[in-house]
Amino acid sequence: MSLPSATRAPAATPGTPAAPTAAGARTARTRRRTLGLLALLVLVVAACAASIAVGTRPLGLGTVWDALTDRSLRTEEAVIVWDLRVPRTALGLLVGAALGVSGALMQGHTRNPLGDPGLLGVTAGASFAVVLAITLFGVGTPAGYVWFAFAGALAGTVAVFVLGSAGRGGATPVTLALAGSALTALLFALVRAMLVTDSDSLDAFRFWVVGALAGRGADVAWQVAPFIAAGLVLALLNAPALDLLGMGEDVARGLGQRVWLARVVGLAATTLLAGAATAACGPIAFVGLVVPHVVRAFTGPSHRWLVPCSGLLGAVLLLSADVLGRVVARPGELQVGIVLALVGSPFFVALVRRRRTTTL
Amino acid sequence: MTTSTSEAPVHLPAPPAPPVRLAAEDLRLAYDDRVVVDGLDLALTDGSFTAIVGPNGCGKSTLLRALGRLLRPAAGRVLLDGRSIARTPTRDVARVLGLLPQTPVAPAGLTVADLVARGRHPHQSWLRQWSREDEAVVAEALTWTDMADLGDRPVDELSGGQRQRAWISMALAQETDLILLDEPTTYLDLSHQIDVLELVARLHTERGRTVVVVLHDLNLAARYAQRLVAMRDGALVASGTPHEVLTEQLLADVFDLEARVVPDPVAGTPMVVPVRRLHR
Numbered sequence: 001m002s003l004p005s006a007t008r009a010p011a012a013t014p015g016t017p018a019a020p021t022a023a024g025a026r027t028a029r030t031r032r033r034t035l036g037l038l039a040l041l042v043l044v045v046a047a048c049a050a051s052i053a054v055g056t057r058p059l060g061l062g063t064v065w066d067a068l069t070d071r072s073l074r075t076e077e078a079v080i081v082w083d084l085r086v087p088r089t090a091l092g093l094l095v096g097a098a099l100g101v102s103g104a105l106m107q108g109h110t111r112n113p114l115g116d117p118g119l120l121g122v123t124a125g126a127s128f129a130v131v132l133a134i135t136l137f138g139v140g141t142p143a144g145y146v147w148f149a150f151a152g153a154l155a156g157t158v159a160v161f162v163l164g165s166a167g168r169g170g171a172t173p174v175t176l177a178l179a180g181s182a183l184t185a186l187l188f189a190l191v192r193a194m195l196v197t198d199s200d201s202l203d204a205f206r207f208w209v210v211g212a213l214a215g216r217g218a219d220v221a222w223q224v225a226p227f228i229a230a231g232l233v234l235a236l237l238n239a240p241a242l243d244l245l246g247m248g249e250d251v252a253r254g255l256g257q258r259v260w261l262a263r264v265v266g267l268a269a270t271t272l273l274a275g276a277a278t279a280a281c282g283p284i285a286f287v288g289l290v291v292p293h294v295v296r297a298f299t300g301p302s303h304r305w306l307v308p309c310s311g312l313l314g315a316v317l318l319l320s321a322d323v324l325g326r327v328v329a330r331p332g333e334l335q336v337g338i339v340l341a342l343v344g345s346p347f348f349v350a351l352v353r354r355r356r357t358t359t360l
Numbered sequence: 361m362t363t364s365t366s367e368a369p370v371h372l373p374a375p376p377a378p379p380v381r382l383a384a385e386d387l388r389l390a391y392d393d394r395v396v397v398d399g400l401d402l403a404l405t406d407g408s409f410t411a412i413v414g415p416n417g418c419g420k421s422t423l424l425r426a427l428g429r430l431l432r433p434a435a436g437r438v439l440l441d442g443r444s445i446a447r448t449p450t451r452d453v454a455r456v457l458g459l460l461p462q463t464p465v466a467p468a469g470l471t472v473a474d475l476v477a478r479g480r481h482p483h484q485s486w487l488r489q490w491s492r493e494d495e496a497v498v499a500e501a502l503t504w505t506d507m508a509d510l511g512d513r514p515v516d517e518l519s520g521g522q523r524q525r526a527w528i529s530m531a532l533a534q535e536t537d538l539i540l541l542d543e544p545t546t547y548l549d550l551s552h553q554i555d556v557l558e559l560v561a562r563l564h565t566e567r568g569r570t571v572v573v574v575l576h577d578l579n580l581a582a583r584y585a586q587r588l589v590a591m592r593d594g595a596l597v598a599s600g601t602p603h604e605v606l607t608e609q610l611l612a613d614v615f616d617l618e619a620r621v622v623p624d625p626v627a628g629t630p631m632v633v634p635v636r637r638l639h640r
Binding site: 026111240243244246247248250251253254255256257258296300301302 | 425428429430450451452453454455457458459460461464465466467468469470471473474475478479481482512534
């Protein structure tokens, strides 16, 4: 990038502060952010509508509207809408938002553009716990896995945090990432060891591990909803601190931020969000990784905008991928985790190639 | 009374000594078991401009970190306005004392105006968000550091000298009485070193800030600072005006350097002309 020569030249109107131009640029940016936020809200509504309308049995939007507004309706369509599509859409909304926000938090806290909720051992902990639930306790339904997966995700994160804090500098992004990778490798080795001896468990586990919204009823959505809600609130509270931490811990402390407090709140939020999402739907990659990068294009580095917008785009992405999975493999379905991996990887490559790699 | 402007009439009786703002008492600083600074005492008075100098690894940056509450002392204490800094809440410290680490990094895409605005954080709370006063302080800090035209430019696209100005602008917007800077001239060419140090000196003379700066370049330290603190192996070796501290004997003792000290032809401050490194 060549520097515009204007920066070296004296100010056009010497003597008067150039605040108007700076303020003008800020107004333009605020407009861009507001437009982006509004567009995301429209997309969320559209994705919800598509998710309720599209499926093995397509429904017209009018039928959907009638079923949604008139609860006394007991037609076949109304049953499909209320018993199948609405719970699934609600779950997709919750889990997508959780994954997007936890991705933004992880990238902010680790200052690593490849940061992803899986980095903290959440996925590995949840997977390990689910395999335990299947092999040792014979649990066989998604609603039954949820608590095991959630406990596993929690234990995984705490273990990573304890391991990562052991050194002299305490928990730093680097030690956390290292501890996360080490624990992930260990737990997945154990998972494989348990599965290789037991083909029934393997069958149950492989449906969980691809990541899917299908087959989870309203009960699963209700189980994880409070945790995701709590995680979202903590994430929003954490956003201003993340802006300071983005300039390094020393600068953040110098500006009056209690760094340990910000780390603990961020870690709690990430664990709640990623843990609940993984517990409900199995490990779903790419949403947490890709979404913050796309959102950053119009929000800039401010986490006050980045965090909520990542939640909205995460929901849009997950719901769209789920709808796509219902369409491409009729009459069957492609699990959302697979769709995201197929669509997400080329998209991410394109994103990295188009923009300079973002340093955080 | 305690302003340091040189217009004060000379015939008045000596004014009372300015109060001590920042002090180290019997300070011991260590990373794990490795003691970096031991038994150090230091007092920095209101309105002073102090440069900490010394060879690589002498503990000067470590001392600055402890003075700025970034490092908890292994023993002894740091006092800010007479109160133990370790027991003062982070935010209270941040309203009185600002600091710039060596080569700080701004996240990609962060604009200069946003960076400077973040300097207002210690003055904000959940109840008191961004205010007109914040806006005015940020605009004034940008203008004062001559960065107003670059307000909407990303910090990571600026040149090294401009970037350092942006960070100093942030420290100014923080509106603290004390400012600590760790080698603000690192990686800058000579003219930008002068540019940054002139700005730091103006923080002291025009804005009345109490400034502590860690510097490598002895000649620049002598030219800009009122007081030099020389360190070696974690101990304070000498402290005083540049004339008192920068002697040929001290250069031999602290830097293992045989050198001549001559008056700087421009500023009249002591200037070091190296002869050879002494091997001991």
